Structure formats: C-alpha cells, structure tokens
Amino acid sequence: MKAKISEWGNSHGIRVTAPMLDHLNVEPGAELNIKLTDKGVEIMKNAHSQEYVTTVAQETIDGLLATSEPVKIVDDPYAESDIGYMVITVNPCKPVLREVPLETPGSFKTLTDAKEAARQVIQNAIADAKESLTELRQIGVENITYIAL
Numbered sequence: 001m002k003a004k005i006s007e008w009g010n011s012h013g014i015r016v017t018a019p020m021l022d023h024l025n026v027e028p029g030a031e032l033n034i035k036l037t038d039k040g041v042e043i044m045k046n047a048h049s050q051e052y053v054t055t056v057a058q059e060t061i062d063g064l065l066a067t068s069e070p071v072k073i074v075d076d077p078y079a080e081s082d083i084g085y086m087v088i089t090v091n092p093c094k095p096v097l098r099e100v101p102l103e104t105p106g107s108f109k110t111l112t113d114a115k116e117a118a119r120q121v122i123q124n125a126i127a128d129a130k131e132s133l134t135e136l137r138q139i140g141v142e143n144i145t146y147i148a149l
Helices: 018-024 050-066 111-138
Strands: 006-008 011-013 032-037 040-045 083-088 096-101
Touching: 018 040, 032 111, 050 083, 050 096, 083 111, 096 111
Parallel strands: none
Antiparallel strands: 006 011, 032 040, 083 096
C-alpha cells in the first residue's frame, strides 16, 4: 500500500485510508501507537487505555507485595541463605526488592545480586528513555526537556 505525504498548514502527514482503518479495526478518533523501527514506522492499534494499564500494573504490584516480605538489614549482603531476593519491576524506574523463598523462580541468592539486577533495570529504563527521545526528535518533536543522568 502506498501513501502520499501531504502538507497540512505548517505540518506534513499521510492520510489513514479506509483499508488501513479496516485492517487495524479502528474508527476515526481512535488512538494508535506509532513506533520508529530500523525498517521504518510501525503503526499499531492501542488495545488498552492508560487507565487500564495503570490499574493492572497496580494490581500486579499489590499482589506481589502482599505475598512477600520487605528486605531486612543483613550483615553480609553477599551471603547465601534460605531466603531469596526478588526484584519487582512493574515500574522500571522504581524496582522493589522483596524477600521470597529461595526456590522462587527469578529470585536471587544474595542481596548484592538483587541490588545489581535492580540497578540494571534502572539503567535499561534510562537507555530506553534516551532512545525514545531520539525517536521523538526524528519525527519532529523538539521541545522536550529532561535531566541527563
């Protein structure tokens, strides 16, 4: 399918044709997710509202927190014991460390390993944010302010 770039005032754009709307199963006014990829632009239907995603994330984190214990102060964060440490990353900017049974899938044997995993989650979130800013600038969104870490 081909599309022609048109001028609309000071902007440029393409029209989303009826076959495109049918393919995405959306109607005019619906929100779409647009992502820049190595091969071009990817347009996808936004299946869930922000409120729905926020609610599910909160329910998930509440469930995980209800079934685990906060991390207590340990004398040796490198020591292994019968306690494991889980990194909960529903919000990658605020990973949560909890004590869980050692056999819990995805748990870490030492507090030091869990802290390093949490640090890596934050570093990955920062890298993803920087990539998103670059993608936004590529499509013409220039007025973005952020703090470089």
